[in-house]
Amino acid sequence: MKTYIFDLYGTLIDIHTELHNHKVWKALSDMYACYGAIYTPEQFKQAYLKFNKEEWKRVEELHPDTYIDIQFKNVFKRLFDEAPIHTEVLPIQDIETWLLFVETEFRRLTRIRCKPYRNTIKTLQTLKQQGHQIILLSNAQRSFALAEMGICDLIPYFDHMYISADYGIRKPEKVFMQKVLDDHQLDVCDCVMIGNEVGSDMQVAASCGVTGILLNTAHRKEKVIQKELESLQQEYPNFQYQIITSGDILEILGE
Structure with a gap:
């Protein structure tokens, strides 16, 4: 059995959000x-961006030299x-429940695709039918990710x-993926990290000794991606990777 560790956005889900719409802030x-x-729509937008x-x-000052993540609920609070x-x-009877509602509504309003x-x-x-383990490793807020995975x-x-927001750290922080490996006592030789970003998904895989598969869903020039991956391989000489330029992730199964 292999373990496939997937990124979410840009890998499995094609998503686009938009903040520059007056209707959102209204x-x-x-x-x-x-x-x-009480805010005007413009006051709310500016306060959101500032906070x-x-x-x-x-959070960065609390954890210098670390790839941190924040809890959006703190901004909305x-x-x-x-x-x-x-x-x-x-009156707000349960502030945590209300903030969760605000988070999900914010994401719904800003979500275009x-x-x-x-x-x-x-x-x-196919992976599930073949008996493989599938794990998500995503830089996201839980309320956003679960809603969009549900959609x-x-x-x-x-x-x-x-x-990431659950742990306060994000890819490419090594300890984020290492937690996955440790929690499930995984052998890195039996793991594959599938993602769409060199500096996030491939870097965290390389740092942990996990094979990487880069999906070029953004249709970047393959020569540019290859150069970035070669640079990463200089830092991690044992890093093994594959580029899939079509964005068709069925290719990882050799079909």
Whole structure:
């Protein structure tokens, strides 16, 4: 049995989000107003951008020289706490549940496209039928990832999921993948990391001694990708990799 460790976005799911739409900020400011936190749409947008940037800076200062990840709920909590005007409207009975709702609504409003790549489902089905283990290793917020995996019908195929915001670290931080290997006592010789980014997916695989398969779903020039991977191989001489330029992940099965 092999273990296939998959990235999510750009590998299994073709997704596009958009922040520069007035309707997004109007809907979010209206929602906050229902709970007494009053913003204009533009005020909400600017506060979100500011608080998001400051949250990244805060966490990076706590963990220097580490590829960290943040919890978006902290940004949305601060947006509520520091609203320009507060009025008594609807009380929030359970702040954690409310923040989860806000997160998922934010993602729904900003999501323009979300669909599995061609043959994503067929590949996962084939791997599962062959008895292989399938693990997710994604840089994401759990609320975003689970919702979008649900939309694309991917959840049933995964034996385990590792999502960066849950751990406060993200690829290519070595300890993120190492946790997967340690938790399940995996032999790196029996593992394959499949992703679409050299500096994230392939680097974390190389650092842990796991074979990498790079899916060129962005249709970058193969010569450029090859040069990046060769540079990575200089740092990790034993790193083995394969490039799939078509983006058809069924090719990893040799079909």
